[in-house]
Amino acid sequence: MTQHRxxxxxxxxxxxxxxxxxxxGLTLLKAAGLxxxxxxxxxxxxxxxxxxxxxxxxxxxxxxxxxxxxxTLGWAFTFKxxxxxxxxxxxxxxxxxxLKVERVDPIFSAVFGGTIIxxxxxxxxxxxxxxxxxxxxxxxxxxxxGISAGKVQMTADCLVIAAAFFTINFDKLLLSxxxxxxxxxxxxxxxxxxxxxxx
Numbered sequence: 001m002t003q004h005r006x007x008x009x010x011x012x013x014x015x016x017x018x019x020x021x022x023x024x025g026l027t028l029l030k031a032a033g034l035x036x037x038x039x040x041x042x043x044x045x046x047x048x049x050x051x052x053x054x055x056x057x058x059x060x061x062x063x064x065x066x067x068x069x070x071x072t073l074g075w076a077f078t079f080k081x082x083x084x085x086x087x088x089x090x091x092x093x094x095x096x097x098x099l100k101v102e103r104v105d106p107i108f109s110a111v112f113g114g115t116i117i118x119x120x121x122x123x124x125x126x127x128x129x130x131x132x133x134x135x136x137x138x139x140x141x142x143x144x145x146g147i148s149a150g151k152v153q154m155t156a157d158c159l160v161i162a163a164a165f166f167t168i169n170f171d172k173l174l175l176s177x178x179x180x181x182x183x184x185x186x187x188x189x190x191x192x193x194x195x196x197x198x199x
Contacts, residue, residue: 006127014127014129015083015124016087017120018119018120018122018124019084019124022040022088022116022120023092023095024099024116025112025115026044026054026117027099028108029044029113029117030044032104032113032175033048033168034109034110034168034175035167035172035179036113036114036117036176036180037158037159037161037184038131038153038156039058039065039132039133039134039135040117040131040133041157041160041161041164042061042133043061045160045167046061048168053093055088056092058088058089059086059088061133062131062132065136066082066132068136072136077128080128080129083129084124084131106171106172106175110175110182112182113179114180114181114182115182115183115186118184118185121135121183121186122186122187134152134153135149137156138150150186150189151184151188153184153187154180154181154184154188157184158177161177
């Protein structure tokens with residue numbers, strides 16, 4: 001089967017769409033007082049504790065992972081991941097002005113928010129980018145060891161959400177777990193080892 005690389009324009013389009021999906025998903029989760037896994041989840045927890053902008057915290061937390069990305073997945077992946085994180089930081093600043101969520105059902109927020117974040121991460125992974133953090137490790141393990149990126153991501157997500165036990169109540173903690181499962185289910189179902197070997 002012939003493999004084709006994505007064009008630069010296709011990559012830019014995917015990074016814009018993926019980042020937008022993730023930003024909207026995070027907005028829904030924050031509106032419901034929920035968290036998610038990975039660095040995004042840690043950023044949400046810190047945001048609840050400090051009232052700092054999620055985008056700023058997210059970008060700063062990811063800085064050490066750029067080194068890991070460069071050493072394990074190369075400069076192209078690292079550059080796209082950095083571009084993605086800058087996009088997410090900008091979108092996070094703009095979202096409160098563009099999308100005002102006054103009320104959202106927590107169950108809808110958990111399931112739909114987690115799913116749309118997963119779709120955003122999938123779009124990025126398909127074009128050799130990520131949101132950084134544990135996603136870098138998950139993609140590297142899938143490419144080099146054949147371990148499902150979704151399963152690695154779900155394990156990391158559960159650990160992050162468990163840390164949120166001290167910042168959110170038990171009901172929201174359960175819904176946050178549901179959100180992480182919804183997110184990881186998208187990756188497990190749609191990002192198989194070797195499926196995108198040619199990108």
